[in-house]
Amino acid sequence: MGGNLLKLLSRHLKTLAKLPPSKLTPHIPRVxxxxxxxxxxxxxxxxxxxxxxxxxxxxxxxxxxYEWARSDTHVDQxxxxxxxxxxxxxxxxxxxxxxAVVASKTVVLGVxxxxxxxxxxxxxxxxxxxxxxxxxVKKPVVEWVGATNEVLVEQRRExxxxxxxxxxxxxxxEKDRRHIGxxxxxxxxxxxxxxxEAEGVLQGL
Numbered sequence: 435m436g437g438n439l440l441k442l443l444s445r446h447l448k449t450l451a452k453l454p455p456s457k458l459t460p461h462i463p464r465v466x467x468x469x470x471x472x473x474x475x476x477x478x479x480x481x482x483x484x485x486x487x488x489x490x491x492x493x494x495x496x497x498x499x500y501e502w503a504r505s506d507t508h509v510d511q512x513x514x515x516x517x518x519x520x521x522x523x524x525x526x527x528x529x530x531x532x533x534a535v536v537a538s539k540t541v542v543l544g545v546x547x548x549x550x551x552x553x554x555x556x557x558x559x560x561x562x563x564x565x566x567x568x569x570x571v572k573k574p575v576v577e578w579v580g581a582t583n584e585v586l587v588e589q590r591r592e593x594x595x596x597x598x599x600x601x602x603x604x605x606x607x608e609k610d611r612r613h614i615g616x617x618x619x620x621x622x623x624x625x626x627x628x629x630x631e632a633e634g635v636l637q638g639l
Contacts, residue, residue, distance in 0.1 A: 435526075435551070436471035443480070457492065458484045473526070509534035509541055515586070516541045517578040519571060521549025544574060 443466070450462065458480070465471070465479035474496050477485075482493040493499040509531045518535070520527055522545055535543040546554070549570075558567030600607050600615070607615035 435473040436468075436476040439473070439476045439480070440466065440468070440471065456484075506531040506534070509538055512538065512541050514540060515582045517575065518543045519546070519574065520544070521546050521551070521553065523548055524551045526551045542578075 443462070447462075461479040461483060465476060468475055468479075477496045477499060482496055482499045483491070485491055485499065490502055493502065506529060518541060520530060520543070530543065530545065532543070535541050552571075554570040555567040556570050558565065596609055597606050597615075598609050599605075600612075603617070605615040605617045
């Protein structure tokens with residue numbers, strides 16, 4: 435995963451070179467000099483420095499960043515139907531919030547014995563771009579969305595009334611919590627598993 439992040443960084447070196455010097459500047463040649471870097475090594479040079487806005491970035495160490503970014507401590511705050519899938523052999527996610535999920539009325543956690551980190555390939559080779567293997571994860575996600583839609587179909591009008599368009603920003607905002615909202619940027623792109631790399635607003639997905 436660290437290597438993939440470096441490839442993404444390399445594509446934007448010309449753009450980065452045009453920017454004024456920053457705290458990130460001295461770290462770019464250091465991280466590019468790494469050979470087969472781990473994700474933690476890349477995070478130590480890039481993510482903890484330029485992974486987001488300040489505050490809370492930058493972070494002093496990857497561990498501080500991981501503690502801030504973890505989502506397992508916020509399960510009780512999820513108020514809408516939510517499906518979480520994880521593989522027991524995931525090298526990144528080592529702790530699962532089982533007790534919090536059991537106590538939740540909205541969250542379902544599915545755990546598979548194998549699958550890696552966002553993998554779940556069904557046969558073939560993930561490196562074959564001409565014919566990438568299918569991903570099992572599509573099936574449960576489609577089933578979940580369909581089932582959730584059936585359950586909530588009678589509640590659509592009520593949910594719709596809780597949102598309103600902000601004319602100035604173009605965002606659809608919750609009426610009672612106006613810091614929560616969304617805005618449609620593009621309706622043309624579709625991410626299809628590992629079949630090539632997405633561009634534009636979908637890059638990285």
